[in-house]
Amino acid sequence: MSSIFSKQFKQNLLAIISLAIAITALGYNSWRNEHSEENRNYRAAGFEIMREAAHFQHFIDMVTYASEKREEVPIEGWVSVNLMMSLSELMMPEIQAKAVNLKTVWRDNLSSLTKSEVANERISDANTQLINEVKIHLLALK
DSSP, X not given: OHHXXXXXXXXXXXXXXXXXXXXXXXXXXXXXXXHHHHHHHHHHHHHHHHHHHHHHHHHHHHHHHOSXXXXXXXXXXXXXXXXXXXXXXXXXXXXXXXXXXXXXXXXXXGGGTTTOHHHHHHHHHHXXXXXHHHHHHHHHXX
């Protein structure tokens, strides 16, 4: 019995090795595709956060420095902040923490934004911290 098995094993050794290589390659390829897709999602979310942060920065500067003051300030700002918060949930915990900080700083300084450059600076600083954290993580992706 063992000689029949041994003979068949030797006859089919190339097929067995080929099958093992194919299964290993398929497993690696699947893992690599999942990893690549995860990185694409991080990049897409990161770029959207950076784009929204740029719009938000323009918005808060307009609110502070424009001669014409607008009533819809809280609504427009909250839309941007909440969008960045939602996108940050798809990212790393450090980015989520910076987004939470931005939301807190925005909430705490919103009422004085039209009257105070200090409020603008605080919000701008939190916004910049979020952008910088996104850049760090995007640069680290492979």
